[in-house]
Amino acid sequence: MDQHARPDAEPAPSEQAASAPAAPFVIGIPIYDGVDLLDVAVPYELFNWMAQCEREFLPDAPTRLVQLVSVDGREVTTRDGLRFGADLLLDKCGQLDLLWVPGGDPTRLQQLMLDARFIDFLRRQSVHAGHVASVCEGAMLLAAAGLLDGYRATTHWAFIACLGLFPDIRVADGYPRVVIDRDRITGGGISSGLDEALEVIALLANDEVAEKVQLSVQYQPHTRFDSGDPSVARPPVYQPGSDRQCSIPGMAETIRKVLYPSGA
Amino acid sequence: MDQHARPDAEPAPSEQAASAPAAPFVIGIPIYDGVDLLDVAVPYELFNWMAQCEREFLPDAPTRLVQLVSVDGREVTTRDGLRFGADLLLDKCGQLDLLWVPGGDPTRLQQLMLDARFIDFLRRQSVHAGHVASVCEGAMLLAAAGLLDGYRATTHWAFIACLGLFPDIRVADGYPRVVIDRDRITGGGISSGLDEALEVIALLANDEVAEKVQLSVQYQPHTRFDSGDPSVARPPVYQPGSDRQCSIPGMAETIRKVLYPSGA
Numbered sequence: 001m002d003q004h005a006r007p008d009a010e011p012a013p014s015e016q017a018a019s020a021p022a023a024p025f026v027i028g029i030p031i032y033d034g035v036d037l038l039d040v041a042v043p044y045e046l047f048n049w050m051a052q053c054e055r056e057f058l059p060d061a062p063t064r065l066v067q068l069v070s071v072d073g074r075e076v077t078t079r080d081g082l083r084f085g086a087d088l089l090l091d092k093c094g095q096l097d098l099l100w101v102p103g104g105d106p107t108r109l110q111q112l113m114l115d116a117r118f119i120d121f122l123r124r125q126s127v128h129a130g131h132v133a134s135v136c137e138g139a140m141l142l143a144a145a146g147l148l149d150g151y152r153a154t155t156h157w158a159f160i161a162c163l164g165l166f167p168d169i170r171v172a173d174g175y176p177r178v179v180i181d182r183d184r185i186t187g188g189g190i191s192s193g194l195d196e197a198l199e200v201i202a203l204l205a206n207d208e209v210a211e212k213v214q215l216s217v218q219y220q221p222h223t224r225f226d227s228g229d230p231s232v233a234r235p236p237v238y239q240p241g242s243d244r245q246c247s248i249p250g251m252a253e254t255i256r257k258v259l260y261p262s263g264a
Numbered sequence: 265m266d267q268h269a270r271p272d273a274e275p276a277p278s279e280q281a282a283s284a285p286a287a288p289f290v291i292g293i294p295i296y297d298g299v300d301l302l303d304v305a306v307p308y309e310l311f312n313w314m315a316q317c318e319r320e321f322l323p324d325a326p327t328r329l330v331q332l333v334s335v336d337g338r339e340v341t342t343r344d345g346l347r348f349g350a351d352l353l354l355d356k357c358g359q360l361d362l363l364w365v366p367g368g369d370p371t372r373l374q375q376l377m378l379d380a381r382f383i384d385f386l387r388r389q390s391v392h393a394g395h396v397a398s399v400c401e402g403a404m405l406l407a408a409a410g411l412l413d414g415y416r417a418t419t420h421w422a423f424i425a426c427l428g429l430f431p432d433i434r435v436a437d438g439y440p441r442v443v444i445d446r447d448r449i450t451g452g453g454i455s456s457g458l459d460e461a462l463e464v465i466a467l468l469a470n471d472e473v474a475e476k477v478q479l480s481v482q483y484q485p486h487t488r489f490d491s492g493d494p495s496v497a498r499p500p501v502y503q504p505g506s507d508r509q510c511s512i513p514g515m516a517e518t519i520r521k522v523l524y525p526s527g528a
Contacts, residue, residue: 037309038305041302041305042302044301044344082348084347085339085346136482191481198489208500212501214491215501217302218456218493219454220441222441223458228478228484228485
């Protein structure tokens with residue numbers, strides 16, 4: 001019930017409780033042309049399942065609202081060509097309670113790492129957001145904004161060496177699915193978002209809510225393939241050592257520009 | 265190069281090979297208002313990774329094209345409110361090589377199970393599609409079209425008892441992620457689509473391509489939560505036996521209408 005719409009009405013007592021809802025807890029996912037589809041779709045769906053089931057376990061939980069915040073107009077196109085509608089534009093976005101930054105096309109990532117408007121958005125949001133998260137190469141965007149300095153963090157396996165070029169980030173060993181360091185949460189590549197979103201749900205709500213969401217999406221993974229990251233993948237699928245250095249075209253130079261903007 | 269566009273031109277020898285590309289292999293995913301987001305996004309992204317990497321392993325592989333085929337106009341809204349753009353409308357859809365049917369909102373599912381235009385689309389496509397797949401409650405749509413009769417199949421755990429009301433479907437025991445029976449492939453709930461899409465990629469291409477896609481999306485799942493299906497979930501997250509009967513509101517009656525359309 002929107003009190004602004006009827007300022008003179010005196011709510012009946014039974015309405016009063018209902019008419020003063022707590023502000024929703026807003027989870028914002030910036031989206032941009034070239035974004036990775038599942039980096040967005042996985043948290044969007046899992047957080048919406050949380051929104052739906054949380055009060056079975058926690059009756060006083062706030063309303064959870066998941067919003068796609070567009071860098072690029074009302075509709076963006078993912079790296080693989082799917083078109084998404086945005087909920088709001090970057091410039092109209094109020095304070096988020098949780099920021100979840102997805103990865104995407106490496107060329108576009110590098111543009112965004114050097115895009116003052118976007119980097120400024122991340123920095124401003126981070127001041128009051130309770131949690132700042134990334135999945136996949138979204139960590140490169142947080143890193144470019146300085147938001148992982150002093151934190152342990154991870155990213156998609158192919159970008160770990162690149163993340164390591166930021167001198168003040170403590171890159172986690174191996175290929176973890178999720179790294180939680182205080183209010184910063186970073187995930188591994190793409191499908192890591194499932195494990196990461198469940199951990200975020202447990203942080204925001206509790207383990208039972210995370211498990212209810214896990215059950216809703218039937219996340220009891222089982223695959224006969226065993227090439228999910230470089231700790232297990234073998235030739236010809238993966239060349240050992242190919243990820244030891246930052247070999248994403250242009251990325252090392254982009255990171256240098258981020259770190260030394262005056263060209264020093 | 266489209267020869268129809270220049271019927272009189274005589275291609276040079278070097279052009280001839282390039283000018284007669286094989287027709288693309290089209291993977292069609294019907295989308296509708298109320299569809300489950302990840303039932304669409306997971307295969308969309310994994311099949312696009314296949315399209316990108318397959319020729320590293322199989323140089324003669326066809327072009328793979330993933331198309332979202334809309335039942336509901338140029339834009340559809342998922343169950344949880346995300347808006348997708350469609351690639352084409354149902355009525356304009358040519359023959360697909362692989363049909364992947366996603367699940368969604370149970371009320372909308374039941375409308376579609378009784379929607380002659382949609383059911384006719386599934387039946388027509390199935391005649392010449394090399395494979396017909398569903399994930400999650402998409403199996404209810406294939407079942408309504410009679411396309412699982414005589415086949416082993418599965419669906420989201422909460423719908424297994426409902427699927428069992430179709431007398432000619434052999435519902436697989438337990439809560440499998442994927443069931444492959446000849447040219448029919450059915451998956452469990454939502455996240456099962458990851459395991460299922462990898463199996464489909466292995467069928468269409470080979471295990472190495474599936475593993476390369478697995479590596480691309482870093483699918484080395486690991487979660488500390490253990491409630492992914494009723495074989496492991498416990499109260500208060502899951503009430504044992506709650507899925508023993510078809511308890512989706514209206515579904516048993518809808519299945520009766522599908523099986524006995526004259527009301528017999």
